[in-house]
Amino acid sequence: MPTSTPQAPLIMVGGGHAHLVALRQWIANGQRAPAGSLLVNAQPYAWYSGMLPGLLAGRFTAAQCSIELAPLAAVCGMQLICDELLALDAHNQAILLASGKRMGFARLSLNSGALPVTDFxxxxxxxxxxxxxxxxxxxxxxxxxxxxxxxxxxxxxxxxxxxxxxxxxxxxxxxxxxxxxxxxxxxxxxxxxxxxxxxxxxxxxxxxxxxxxxxxxxxxxxxxxxxxxxxxxxxxxxxxAAAADWQATSGLECDAQGFIRIDAQLRSSHPCIFAAGDCASLPDTPHAGVYAVRQGPVLAHNLLAAAQGNLQHYQPQPRALALLACGDGRALLSYGALATQGRLAGQLKDWLDLRFMRAHRLPAQGD
Ligand SMILES: Cc1cc2nc3c(=O)[nH]c(=O)nc-3n(C[C@H](O)[C@H](O)[C@H](O)COP(=O)(O)OP(=O)(O)OC[C@H]3O[C@@H](n4cnc5c(N)ncnc54)[C@H](O)[C@@H]3O)c2cc1C
Missing domain, CATH: 3.50.50.60 (FAD/NAD(P)-binding domain)
Known part of the structure; x- marks a missing residue:
């Protein structure tokens, strides 16, 4: 894939949890992406996985479980492009989208999640x-x-x-x-x-x-x-989680399952390309939303600081709280060796999920 024009200073692919947190952090800090930066996502909304079971149980509406990306991107000085990345040429710093558009980038950040495993x-x-x-x-x-x-x-x-x-x-x-x-x-x-x-x-x-x-x-x-x-x-x-096919042919170093290897600074084998969340591979970091969320602030800092050096390190949390929705307002809870269930666990899950949504959507979108 030849390098194409226009060349964007920064392209963020995927409206996943890490990018959502990164955009919100830039807004909170009054920071903006370099002029001409783009956010590419397959749909206009980012979905919050923690609330999807509640949606399918009839407890939440789709609007409560998703966040509109265009306004968030705009406040960060970025344009949202609703399109799908089909191929990445890491060496030539270029991407190909499903619409046929080819774009070059100075810096790329990947937070495009994973697909279900189909090993049958x-x-x-x-x-x-x-x-x-x-x-x-x-x-x-x-x-x-x-x-x-x-x-x-x-x-x-x-x-x-x-x-x-x-x-x-x-x-x-x-x-x-x-x-x-x-x-x-x-x-x-x-x-x-x-x-x-x-x-x-x-x-x-x-x-x-x-x-x-x-x-x-x-x-x-x-x-x-x-x-x-x-x-x-x-x-x-x-x-x-299974890796998207384009990752293995991107020229980026990937693990045996095809996930993009990153270091503690969330950088891939190509220093101008960052990755976070389920599409990435880092020791002691399971493919789960809670880890993607914690990578967000480090990514927010490193994407803007990359030119100066001075990058932050992500340290995976040794254990994470798991809250499994039962659909009726109750939840199963585990943390380390502890496991319990009930309405209180359900209330904690709802409180954490709704707090996340409030923190990451713009006030105009309501709740
Ligand atoms: C039912 C269910 C419940 C879950 N509950 C929890 C939970 O409670 N806690 C937890 O920690 N984890 C949970 N998970 C796991 C969680 O969903 C994932 O680990 C998490 O979503 C990964 O986030 P991410 O930031 O990597 O990207 P994702 O949230 O997967 O987002 C990726 C985004 O990239 C877009 N995209 C994908 N490919 C492309 C492309 N080629 N071009 C452009 N855009 C693209 C997608 O449309 C999507 O918007 C759950 C998973 C499921 C299926």
């Missing part, structure tokens, strides 16, 4: 609905509300799978919901949290299948170990 074969006989990107699942959920499916299968035994199963059972009461886990449920969380989650799922009539990896979808059926195990109407993928 499929003949295309069942609709697959990724838990991300969020606009897709929200649109599908609206269709399901008008015309409820008889049976939905969710793949993924992590927090997102649990939250989606509970939310969909509540908002689609006629629908049978099955949750398939490759390993034991919530395997990377305390055993007590998994016990509490099993009880909640049981009470909600979610059909839980642990240690049952789905290897193939054919003729409308899910197969594990060569046997048909379910015949759902659609499959929701809450299977964790």
């Amino acid at each position: 074969d499929t003949d295309g006989s069942l609709p697959l609905v990724g838990a991300k990107p969020f606009p897709g699942i929200v649109q599908q959920w609206r269709t399901w509300q008008a015309q409820p499916p008889a049976h939905l299968a969710i793949l993924g035994g992590g927090p997102a799978g649990v939250e989606l199963a509970l939310a969909l059972r509540l908002s689609l009461p006629q629908t049978t919901v099955s949750l398939f886990c490759r390993h034991a449920l919530l395997i990377s969380h305390p055993l007590r949290l998994a016990r509490l989650a099993r009880a909640r799922l049981g009470k909600a009539n979610v059909k839980l299948h642990e240690k049952l990896p789905i290897e193939r979808i054919s003729d409308g059926q899910l197969y594990s170990d060569g046997h048909a195990v379910a015949q759902p109407d659609a499959v929701v993928l809450a299977t964790g």
